Amino acid sequence: MAMISIEKVSKTYKGSTRPALDAVSIEIETGDFVFLVGASGSGKSSLLRMMLREDVPSKGSIFVLGENLISIPARRVPYFRRNIGMVFQDFRLLPNKTVAQNVAFCLEVIGKSPSFIAEAVPAVLKLVGLDGKQDRYPNELSGGEQQRVALARAIVNKPQLLLADEPTGNLDPATSQEIVNLLERISAAGTTVVMATHDRGIVDRLKRRVVVLKDGQIVSDSRGVGYETAEAAR
């Protein structure tokens, strides 16, 4: 079974007549690296929220990591999310905790042992290139460094799936490239990555699978092409 299997998913939010997602179907295999592209309001974030089960579709079916996200009981949702990492455009770090504490926090709250945390946190900080900065506070870091902390937090529990919602949206091109390089390394290690973006440069350089969304519908789904080609292919 595919890692993510979405069929005819629609979502209409209250107070809105136009659906945020309109009969979207997509399959993502284990180990894939997928870009979700499209203008603001095209449904990229909504789709990612569905995959994390932050939201439930109005119609359709969605399976992620073998879980039926329509019928999963609320008490199982936290355990389902432990297999998924997620990063955002705005980093979402805790300002009153240091880099190491921010990463450790997400292990503490899922009940990992102190000895596990003591080993895992320095290792993952080294992986994302933040060794030596573990005692800094988020406001002492650059945007790129903050996103590295967020990435470290997302992957420290070795998730099978990494969701990234415009992770480079607040970063300059050079820093963005570093973050994407990190995502590629994470992907190469076997983690499935789904990244929403409208950074053409990145999409064009990487030549990965590109799924184009427009007005809540998938208008193209192509492999090994750039943004323009994918857009033109529809």
Next chain:
Amino acid sequence: MKLGYIFGEVGQGLKRNISMVVSIVLVTFLSLTFVGTAALLQLQIGQMKNYWYDRAQVAVYLCSSYSPAEACPQGEASADVKTAIEAKLKDSTLAPYVEKYFFLDHNQAYAQFKQEFANNSVTKYVTADQLNETFWVKLKNPADGAIITQSFSGVAGVEEVRDQRTYLDQIFSILNAASLAAVGIASVMLFSAILLISTTIRQSAFSRRRELGIMRLVGASNFYIQLPFVIEGVVAAAIGSILAGGAVLAIVQFFVQGYLAATLPFTNFVGLSTGLVLVPILFAIGVFLAGFASIIAIKRYLRA
């Protein structure tokens, strides 16, 4: 599950909302003190009922030469009247209800009167023949007073029949009303305590919304997320409940035993042992209500 984390969060939450927490403590303290006072009153009423109903009697007052003419047209009750009443009390219709009865003539009534009002100047103006000769009837069941009242009211030579229980019932209904008022006030205050706890918990959750968001994102269990908030509400209410327990004990010790018991020496008042029974009950009420209110509040906050 790390206890250190949970208690750290609870401590931080309590510190952050200190004024709200203090108001929770005060409101639970006051409301539970009212609940405790109402309970004390009820226990006191129960104890007094046992004591006084046991002693309550029905008095059949016979006509004296001073009795008003409309009740006693024949004047002083004759010996025949007394024999007739005594016969009626021994009769098979009344005998099953009567435990015992005794008769006080003018002189005995006067002796009892002087004893009851020993320090009162009224004894100087009252003479033996002004006091009614009386049949005191003690019933097997004090609730049956009406039977005696009906049997002897309007009988020639009887001025009046009076059931002492009716006096007691008046007193008890006043005490009952007081305890109902206390319960009424207490329930309004408990209700506001519940609302206050929910508001505080929601505020506390709001001030920790970043942490909560990340905890949900990385898959912390609902129990783990909610527990610090519930403990926060329960701790505040528990402090209030303990204070209320202390207040109830203080009322028993200093007001009831220290003041009332000294002022009214012949009444059997509730003691500390009764107060001690109430303390864990008040604690349980406070903790249960706070836990309930906190769980509802945090669940609703997280769902929204």
